[in-house]
Amino acid sequence: MADYKLAARASHPTDSVVEVKGRKIGGGNFAVIAGPCSVETEEQMLSVARDVKAAGADFLRGGAFKPRTSPYAFSGLGLDGLELLKIASAKSGLPIVTEIMSEEYLDDFARDVDVIQIGARNMQNFTLLRMVGALKKPVLLKRGLSSTIEELLNAVEYILAGGSGDVILCERGIRTYETATRNTLDLSAVPVLKERTHLPIIVDPSHGTGYWELVEPMALAAAAAGADGLIIEVHGHPEAALCDGRQSVTPQIFARLMKKIHRVREAIA
Amino acid sequence: MADYKLAARASHPTDSVVEVKGRKIGGGNFAVIAGPCSVETEEQMLSVARDVKAAGADFLRGGAFKPRTSPYAFSGLGLDGLELLKIASAKSGLPIVTEIMSEEYLDDFARDVDVIQIGARNMQNFTLLRMVGALKKPVLLKRGLSSTIEELLNAVEYILAGGSGDVILCERGIRTYETATRNTLDLSAVPVLKERTHLPIIVDPSHGTGYWELVEPMALAAAAAGADGLIIEVHGHPEAALCDGRQSVTPQIFARLMKKIHRVREAIA
């Protein structure tokens, strides 16, 4: 199974650095992606983009297309959501990170999105991996809910073999028997991946835990474990969020967290 | 999360019966789908189709598009594989069950395939679920590697909401810590699903265990647990199979198994 080549550390002994509009991730560069679970309104996006930028975030996230367990749940604004992301990105200067769910919108993502995210549920949607790789744009690949680290490395190999060289991996919690958290954040994956691949690795403490109270301690832990960055859900009014409000921090908490993150980064330098 | 409606037993108290070219699954009708992991050659397909038909199989399976962990593994013959399936189906009279991996080939599958399979890795590829549902053809939906029963029922709701009424569910083993088997076949899912949905449920003891020696006992157990059918990998020369030979039974073993299955079905009637 361990037959990935382009992703292997052996094929590229130094750390890869992914650079997007002047922001760098990997090789000693730490970056934070922040924003709401889903794009809701222009006002929401402008406000959150301004807040997370002020706190030091490097990228703006927000879901336009949302994978939802039930067909009857809110599934995002679609292309209208992409438009709102573009407006907020233009005003804030933060590059956009957002998830693609289907081959159907490849052209739109190629044109409008700075970092194309492939979500946990699609980590082994091999057709999508190849097609996104062929766009030769930066990609953020999340580990599947119950994927092994080796499977993640084989999945990223599909993207690299497709042609893209700029891929960021993301640990976002795995499925276990424990129910106190939404998933079990597997932080050991960070040093294990550092050994096996040259690609940058970030951590998602929001999905990884499912509770905003746990985001700060696990974000700090991720930084201490050597992660190259974080992706964090931030919402101006978590209690009114259309999705995942329970795991979203407010801009105030996010700002405090950012300060602590930098201190932890310095401590392990 | 339990907000599926069309799939719910409450919305359809009697068992649904899926009928394909005269074969029925569900509501007391038991059907067996058999064939190789992947379509390799015309000779292979004609031979195995003849053998499994003689042993009493109702459908012919065979992968033309294969989801593989590594991008460098054999990934199927693609559309040429579909052609070979059609030839074997025409000669044997057995309807075709085969997996779709991408929206790209929806038209081909709509035209050529009798039962469109959605594999475990795509169980939450929601775009694909909707699009396949819209074809209004019979669908076989496999449970994801680490999906709960509730997630499976929500996934099938996407297909039903898309327009298809003829969906067969398949338990194929879940991911656990146990390494003695490839997956852990969760046979309790059969009676649990019977309670919650009206749709037929079949079991895949080949992927569920990963070892041909375990296929017979687990196939018998599935029948005893009340499954509506089985999907079993059969290959003329398992040791030379291009994929999953370790879990494929020979036509001889398959024929013996079919006899025992019928005795177990009578025992629980």
Added chain:
Amino acid sequence: MADYKLAARASHPTDSVVEVKGRKIGGGNFAVIAGPCSVETEEQMLSVARDVKAAGADFLRGGAFKPRTSPYAFSGLGLDGLELLKIASAKSGLPIVTEIMSEEYLDDFARDVDVIQIGARNMQNFTLLRMVGALKKPVLLKRGLSSTIEELLNAVEYILAGGSGDVILCERGIRTYETATRNTLDLSAVPVLKERTHLPIIVDPSHGTGYWELVEPMALAAAAAGADGLIIEVHGHPEAALCDGRQSVTPQIFARLMKKIHRVREAIA
């Protein structure tokens, strides 16, 4: 890790048969152990012993010492419970199977109990395993909640190395992410264990599923998979049981189940 010797099939190619007061398990002999989760009253025990015997059970079970997650839950009648088991056994003629939880009562169990059960939570209580083995009495060893099959075989090796030759293994469900059932009954463990060891293997569909409605289908499935027996919780009034009422079948359901079990056993003979 696979360094068990006495338990290995290689060391004893034919099936071991455990014989207790004329009842046999293993080597083609199928036996059913039935009774309540916990011993409550003399009347309860006499009534259930009579009922399960009439339905064809071979052994009487009932917990005198109960392992409970919380220290404040009912933990059994202790030695008084053993006395009630002895009375019910004497009247019904059924040998007693009951769980030991501590070295403290080794003498009592050696004197009064026919088959000493070691529960899932104590499967790797190595001191207890050795001490129970040294009693040279029949033992029923349940698989731990998250033990691998190899760990179960190493655990039984402690008992065999201690001196006992008559050990019955029991699959009782493993811990997974699925919440629709209390545990995930791993029936594949039956044929895997048959390959690796000569010891008899029985299945506990009560703990394995946690719901009485699932006991019958999974008991039939266990028999079809080749199990050498079953252990089933039966209670005259499940709704009033002091523990695990949700997973206990009534004597009426048990009697019906026993008839079907025999038909399935004949079907696979």
Added chain:
Amino acid sequence: MADYKLAARASHPTDSVVEVKGRKIGGGNFAVIAGPCSVETEEQMLSVARDVKAAGADFLRGGAFKPRTSPYAFSGLGLDGLELLKIASAKSGLPIVTEIMSEEYLDDFARDVDVIQIGARNMQNFTLLRMVGALKKPVLLKRGLSSTIEELLNAVEYILAGGSGDVILCERGIRTYETATRNTLDLSAVPVLKERTHLPIIVDPSHGTGYWELVEPMALAAAAAGADGLIIEVHGHPEAALCDGRQSVTPQIFARLMKKIHRVREAIA
């Protein structure tokens, strides 16, 4: 299930501080327990005790009684091992932390051991929990291999109900499907436990990962997540260790790690 009382944060809103011979854990006090997996020789113990003390460790660990999967593996020096621990403790001034495996040696542990450890495999050995609690000595309780956080809190309730007030909890990795690490270290358990209980929580990155290369990043992550301490396996010659050498760090690496730990502790203060 959530019916623990003495362990609940609600019953004791401030953090409990466990104090042993002048060392404190909890309530802002951080402590490190270090030493080899198993006690082997006097020379080994004196040397490692001196080294870990010099690096800043607060307690000396070392297994005299070792729980081993196989009955044929080295299972510790037993009471002779306790003697060697006492000698090393006397010379270094470090209090002893060591595991009890059986009720058999309760008196010896009560007399000679400063902190009695109950291992993961015995977390639900309820008899042992009660008996150790009744000794009214400091206890270190490790989370079971597949125990939920709620089960851990119920297990500690047995000890507290037995009479001991000084219990330290330990996250040591849980069993999941991932095989890249020996267990999956669940660091989210730290902040979750902080919310639910007043007891101190330490982390074991040695067992939690199984590889010495991962000990440093995960130790730093544990500190960043808010743990009250660490337990780390240190061996002078890991390649020659009688058990778990693969996960043992050398005294040199341990000394470097201790410096970084203090910097991370300051960063999150």
